[in-house]
Amino acid sequence: MSEEKYEKILEIMVDNFNAIEAASVNAKHxxxxxxxxxxxxxxxxETFTTLKYEKQQGNRLGEFEVAYKASNLPDKFSPAYGIxxxxxxxxxxxxxxxxxxxxxxxxxxxxxxxxxxxxx
Numbered sequence: 001m002s003e004e005k006y007e008k009i010l011e012i013m014v015d016n017f018n019a020i021e022a023a024s025v026n027a028k029h030x031x032x033x034x035x036x037x038x039x040x041x042x043x044x045x046e047t048f049t050t051l052k053y054e055k056q057q058g059n060r061l062g063e064f065e066v067a068y069k070a071s072n073l074p075d076k077f078s079p080a081y082g083i084x085x086x087x088x089x090x091x092x093x094x095x096x097x098x099x100x101x102x103x104x105x106x107x108x109x110x111x112x113x114x115x116x117x118x119x120x
Contacts, residue, residue, distance in 0.1 A: 014075055022082030042097025048080050048104055053114065061115065069110035080104075080112055 025043060051072050053065035069077050084106045089095035091113070094103035102114040 011074055014078055018078040018082040021079055022086040025083055026086040042095070042100070043083050045097065045100050045102070047083065048102070048112070048114065050076050051080060051112065064113055064115040067112040067114070077112070081106070081110075084112060 051067040053067045054071075056064050056066055058064065067077065067080075069081070083089075084095055084104055087095050089105040091105050091107060094105045094115075096103040096117060100117060103117055104112060104114045107113060
């Protein structure tokens with residue numbers, strides 16, 4: 001088997017495992033809602049902080065950062081992307097947990113956005 005085919009097989013496996021992980025996070029969240037837990041535990045922020053981000057500046061958003069799939073290792077990018085996708089993280093419904101430094105969301109394909117949380 002060629003190295004290229006081997007890498008593609010590994011990528012398919014990693015994507016599958018990430019989908020399972022994301023579905024598990026979603027199940028925990030939904031079960032927490034059903035049994036009365038106000039907020040299901042969020043994934044560890046390290047899942048997101050290990051990615052490589054590029055700084056951006058917008059008129060409306062101010063300073064934020066973007067992690068591109070092509071600039072990150074698949075085994076780091078895919079789990080983070082899957083968690084945000086399962087939790088429907090958008091710019092209006094950003095993903096973050098207790099103690100997080102950043103909020104995270106998806107927009108477009110193969111990009112993860114983050115912005116520092118404002119102190120409460």
